Amino acid sequence: MRSIPSVRGLSPAIALAAVLWSGGAMADQQGPLDARIDAAVNAVEAKVIAWRRDIHQNPELGYQEVRTAKLVADHLTALGYEVKTGVGRTGLVALLRGGKPGPVVALRADMDALPVKEEVDVPFASKVLATWRGQQVPVMHACGHDAHVAILMGVAEVLASMRADLPGTIKLLFQPAEEGSGDGSAGGATSMVRDGAMQDPKPEAVFGLHVSSGLRVGEIALRPAGLMASSDSLRIEIKGSQTHGAMPWGGVDPIVVSAQVVLALQTIASRQIDVTRSPVVVTVGSIHGGNRGNIIPDTVVMEGTIRAHDEDVRNRLHEKIKTVTEGTAHAAGAEAKVTINRGYPVTVNDPPLTAWAGASLRRAAGAERVQESRPVMASEDFSVLAREAPGVFFFLGITPADKRPGALGMGGAAPNHSPRFFIDEAGLKLGVRALSFLTVDYLGRAK
Numbered sequence: 001m002r003s004i005p006s007v008r009g010l011s012p013a014i015a016l017a018a019v020l021w022s023g024g025a026m027a028d029q030q031g032p033l034d035a036r037i038d039a040a041v042n043a044v045e046a047k048v049i050a051w052r053r054d055i056h057q058n059p060e061l062g063y064q065e066v067r068t069a070k071l072v073a074d075h076l077t078a079l080g081y082e083v084k085t086g087v088g089r090t091g092l093v094a095l096l097r098g099g100k101p102g103p104v105v106a107l108r109a110d111m112d113a114l115p116v117k118e119e120v121d122v123p124f125a126s127k128v129l130a131t132w133r134g135q136q137v138p139v140m141h142a143c144g145h146d147a148h149v150a151i152l153m154g155v156a157e158v159l160a161s162m163r164a165d166l167p168g169t170i171k172l173l174f175q176p177a178e179e180g181s182g183d184g185s186a187g188g189a190t191s192m193v194r195d196g197a198m199q200d201p202k203p204e205a206v207f208g209l210h211v212s213s214g215l216r217v218g219e220i221a222l223r224p225a226g227l228m229a230s231s232d233s234l235r236i237e238i239k240g241s242q243t244h245g246a247m248p249w250g251g252v253d254p255i256v257v258s259a260q261v262v263l264a265l266q267t268i269a270s271r272q273i274d275v276t277r278s279p280v281v282v283t284v285g286s287i288h289g290g291n292r293g294n295i296i297p298d299t300v301v302m303e304g305t306i307r308a309h310d311e312d313v314r315n316r317l318h319e320k321i322k323t324v325t326e327g328t329a330h331a332a333g334a335e336a337k338v339t340i341n342r343g344y345p346v347t348v349n350d351p352p353l354t355a356w357a358g359a360s361l362r363r364a365a366g367a368e369r370v371q372e373s374r375p376v377m378a379s380e381d382f383s384v385l386a387r388e389a390p391g392v393f394f395f396l397g398i399t400p401a402d403k404r405p406g407a408l409g410m411g412g413a414a415p416n417h418s419p420r421f422f423i424d425e426a427g428l429k430l431g432v433r434a435l436s437f438l439t440v441d442y443l444g445r446a447k
């Protein structure tokens with residue numbers, strides 16, 4: 001990270017750990033433990049890559065992750081974890097009770113793939129078809145959740161090898177349907193929380209990662225507070241009055257009104273929101289109205305997405321969208337019905353815990369390879385888990401060292417969700433290492 005916030009405001013135990021473990025004072029004591037983790041990480045790396053390829057070749061859409069969940073459950077059961085399946089439909093929760101008393105910490109991996117046709121030329125490319133919203137679609141792990149599952153399976157093995165010496169309990173959450181359910185029902189994190197995944201025992205912290213094409217292999221990025229945006233869906237129905245296309249004065253044209261609404265909505269982000277407080281995006285992604293050129297239709301329906309990085313700004317944004325849309329329609333004699341469905345909240349990294357975690361991640365990756373992330377306008381339902389316990393979510397680089405990271409169209413590697421999204425598997429090892437360091441450090445922090 002470019003700058004780690006001061007440790008003021010931390011609980012004494014965490015503050016002490018942050019001070020000690022960010023400097024050299026603990027280096028001698030940490031050395032043997034780090035070496036043990038490293039040996040276990042090295043031993044499991046080949047398996048992590050093999051699991052990732054297997055899962056990649058057999059991707060499953062949200063709430064269909066039956067094969068993936070079984071692969072995970074069999075592995076964790078063999079390692080001695082207490083495994084509970086069917087949590088949040090296809091999710092699972094696994095517990096590893098360490099040999100000594102201590103805190104409970106949760107680690108999360110999402111398991112679902114996307115309706116995308118793979119264009120990456122690898123021998124284990126997906127050829128899978130599945131049903132999504134009633135249609136047959138190609139399926140691909142285009143967001144890298146195959147890597148998340150494989151990494152957490154590797155972490156599970158590393159931690160199991162140290163079980164007798166671990167002070168506390170590790171709770172692994174293998175979550176379905178991060179990309180949504182496809183049928184309007186709740187996403188996977190919400191389903192798991194409803195089924196009690198964040199209770200009994202209740203974790204005191206939750207950690208997770210996401211592979212990112214925006215970073216090279218070996219790099220990590222995180223930021224305190226808002227890391228990823230809230231995501232809400234927008235539906236606007238403009239009701240005019242149907243008439244002949246040659247005589248528009250005979251009715252109220254909802255197409256002209258919808259055009260005015262689209263432009264007026266853009267002035268909310270540029271003119272009505274304090275951009276220094278939160279970036280916001282209002283996108284209209286579909287407009288439907290009319291069926292021939294010489295009839296002014298009765299109604300136009302538009303759909304869009306709303307993103308923000310701050311819950312207060314998010315609420316104000318919703319009000320302004322309603323005001324601007326209804327006012328614009330009213331001025332033309334039309335009526336507007338605005339429906340906003342709240343989706344995932346802002347992914348908020350607990351600031352003191354993030355400051356503390358930065359030290360572990362710098363030790364895992366090398367200080368110069370951990371950077372402060374920019375706010376990302378994509379969303380994540382890790383945010384739902386981070387409402388139940390203080391959370392830290394970070395990005396892990398998977399773009400090959402000789403390629404330019406970043407978004408497609410800006411000259412960089414293909415982004416997450418692209419049919420050409422590519423994972424350099426050399427980056428997976430740091431994921432295992434980083435989550436293992438974080439977990440072992442967290443359990444030992446109060447000693």
Ligand SMILES: [Zn+2]
Nearest residue numbers: 143179416417
């Ligand atoms: Zn995604």
Ligand SMILES: [Zn+2]
Nearest residue numbers: 143145178210
């Ligand atoms: Zn994802």
